[in-house]
Amino acid sequence: MQFKSIIGQKTLINKLITGYNENRIAHTQLFLGNEGSGALPVAIAFAQFLNCTNKRNNDSCGECPSCVKFEKFAHPDLHFYFPTATTRSVKKDPRSSLFLVEWRDYLTENNAYITLNGWYEHLGTGNKQGYIRKDDANELIGKLALKAYEGEYKIVIFWMVERMNETASNKLLKTLEEPPDSTIIILIGEKYEQLLPTIRSRSQLFKVPKLSDNDIASQLIKEGTENTRAEDIAILANGNWNLAKEISNDIEDTQFNCINFRKWLRLCFQPKDYIELLKFNQEIAKTGREKQKSFFNYGLEVVHNAILHNHNSSEKVKKAGEELDFSRKFAPFINEVNRVEMYTALNQAIYHIERNAHAGILFSDLSFTLVDLILKGRKNVAGK
Ligand SMILES: [Zn+2]
Numbered sequence: 001m002q003f004k005s006i007i008g009q010k011t012l013i014n015k016l017i018t019g020y021n022e023n024r025i026a027h028t029q030l031f032l033g034n035e036g037s038g039a040l041p042v043a044i045a046f047a048q049f050l051n052c053t054n055k056r057n058n059d060s061c062g063e064c065p066s067c068v069k070f071e072k073f074a075h076p077d078l079h080f081y082f083p084t085a086t087t088r089s090v091k092k093d094p095r096s097s098l099f100l101v102e103w104r105d106y107l108t109e110n111n112a113y114i115t116l117n118g119w120y121e122h123l124g125t126g127n128k129q130g131y132i133r134k135d136d137a138n139e140l141i142g143k144l145a146l147k148a149y150e151g152e153y154k155i156v157i158f159w160m161v162e163r164m165n166e167t168a169s170n171k172l173l174k175t176l177e178e179p180p181d182s183t184i185i186i187l188i189g190e191k192y193e194q195l196l197p198t199i200r201s202r203s204q205l206f207k208v209p210k211l212s213d214n215d216i217a218s219q220l221i222k223e224g225t226e227n228t229r230a231e232d233i234a235i236l237a238n239g240n241w242n243l244a245k246e247i248s249n250d251i252e253d254t255q256f257n258c259i260n261f262r263k264w265l266r267l268c269f270q271p272k273d274y275i276e277l278l279k280f281n282q283e284i285a286k287t288g289r290e291k292q293k294s295f296f297n298y299g300l301e302v303v304h305n306a307i308l309h310n311h312n313s314s315e316k317v318k319k320a321g322e323e324l325d326f327s328r329k330f331a332p333f334i335n336e337v338n339r340v341e342m343y344t345a346l347n348q349a350i351y352h353i354e355r356n357a358h359a360g361i362l363f364s365d366l367s368f369t370l371v372d373l374i375l376k377g378r379k380n381v382a383g384k
Contacts, residue, residue, distance in 0.1 A: 001045040001071070001112060003059045007241055008215030009042055012208060016046050017058045025050075026204035028176050028185045030161075032192055033208025036240030041112040042208060043157050043186045044070070047078055050184065051151035066151055073104045073112075077151035079143060083116070083130025083163035087123055095135040099123060115242050116160055132164040137171035144180050154183045161187040162194040169196050176202040210239025220248060253291070257298035258323055260284060265302075265330060268370040269378075277367055285359035292353050299346045302327060306334035333377040345369050 003013050019025050033039035045060070048070035052060035060067050069075035080103060084094040096103070106114060106122045120130060140156060156179075158164065164172075176199065179185050187203055189195055213234040219241070220230035225248060233251075237244035264284075267277045284295065305317045309331035319327055334342060349366050353359070 001041055001048060002062050002067075003045045003049065005111070006041050006045055007038055007113075007219045008211045009038055009208065012042060012206060013045075014058075015206070016042075017049070020050065025184060027179045027183065028187070028203040030187045030189065030195075030200070030203035030205050031208050032189055032205060034190055034210050034240065035115050036113065036237070036242035036244070037208045037210050038113060038241060039188045039190075039208040040114065040157070040159055043188055044073070044078075044107075044112055047153075047155040047157065047184075047186070050153045050155065051075065051077065073107050075151060077154045079140065079154070079156045080159065081132050081136045081140065081156070082119070082159040083132055084123070085120075085125040085128040085130045087125055093135060094130075095133055095139065097136075097139055113241050113245075116163075118242075130163055132158060132161070132168055134165070134167040134171060137168040141171070141175060144175065144183060152182065154180075156183065156185045158185070158187045161189045161199060162191055164196070164199070166196065169198055173198055173202070211241055212239070213237075216241060216244045220244060253294050254298070256291070257295050258326075260295065261298055261302060262326055264367070265370070265374070268367055268374055269333075271371050278364065281363040281367055282360060285363050289353055289356075289359075292359060293350055296346045296350045296353070300343065302330070303334055303339060303342050303346070306331040307339060310335060332381050333374055335377050335380050337380045338373040338377045342370075342373055345373070 003017075006013065031039040031043055048067055049055065049060040051066045051070065053064045053066055054061040060070070062071065066075060070078065073080075080100070081096045082099075082103065084090075084096055084099055086092060086094050090098050102123055106119060110118070116130075120128075123130075144154065144156075176185060176187075185203075187199060192200070213231070216234040216237050216239070217227075217230040220233060221227060225233070229251070233244050233247050236247055260280075264280060267273070267280055271277055284292070287295075305319065305327045308314060308316050309328055314328065317324060317327060345366060349362060352362055
């Protein structure tokens with residue numbers, strides 16, 4: 001990562017560059033910042049800058065052999081330690097080095113703006129909390145005993161250092177106190193009060209402030225969000241880029257689901273045109289698994305809202321505008337003769353999507369089920 005791809009944080013970045021230019025870089029640094037402030041991306045960009053062989057304009061070049069490796073988070077002198085736990089593939093003695101592939105993938109997917117929960121989910125740790133452990137400490141001590149591999153600096157980044165357990169931190173006391181020559185240790189944490197005092201006392205503190213609304217809005221606009229919406233999201237995100245992304249994705253998903261679910265129901269309501277319906281199925285089957293799950297979940301919501309409308313509880317339907325209108329109009333056709341089956345069919349679809357079912361077949365199958373179920377609901381209405 002280059003400094004230029006970091007969201008905001010200009011003051012901190014300038015401070016780091018000045019420190020480098022004046023030849024005073026602390027050996028052990030603590031980057032303290034809330035989730036979504038970008039402490040990890042700044043640390044990685046700083047590490048890349050330090051080892052870049054062609055620095056210019058106060059940034060790394062992004063092109064030299066060192067930068068190319070850093071851009072992939074895979075430079076031999078860049079060492080990452082982060083919380084791990086047992087997973088389906090690592091059943092005992094978890095430690096960072098066993099999860100480097102997953103770690104690099106996760107960083108790449110998110111441009112290094114990551115969260116602890118997101119990481120646990122990516123790893124598949126279940127409900128287990130992760131730790132930075134004794135084995136991590138031992139491996140690091142071993143690695144640091146070797147000379148710098150190819151870069152000018154060896155950089156060690158500990159992410160979420162509050163998750164370092166006491167055994168690990170005791171083993172690392174000396175290393176943190178006085179790392180070997182040309183070694184920079186960057187500790188990244190969110191909650192100062194949760195850090196072991198031994199860690200606090202051995203590092204130079206850099207505060208990573210939360211992002212300004214302006215920083216977040218500009219980045220969203222850069223990524224294609226419309227201006228007013230970007231500003232609204234920025235206010236809700238409260239300086240947290242990860243939250244901003246989450247809100248923005250939710251809005252996109254809801255819009256997508258709302259438009260397409262309505263279209264689907266319309267096509268299933270009066271299926272004169274099966275070609276159109278099949279075309280729709282093929283289109284929606286092309287979207288990713290998460291999107292399909294969210295689509296079916298939206299469908300469950302539609303069924304749920306229909307039941308509320310039909311039981312004189314429309315005030316509990318949390319929809320507005322067109323969405324509310326649609327759910328009210330459609331509600332009568334989801335009634336006592338088909339609502340359970342509809343619920344079950346959508347739930348089963350989610351179940352099968354999670355197990356990698358063929359989306360095209362699944363959507364066609366479900367469309368035909370819906371055609372039948374809606375017809376049943378319509379007959380029930382007509383017979384009343
Ligand atoms: Zn470079």
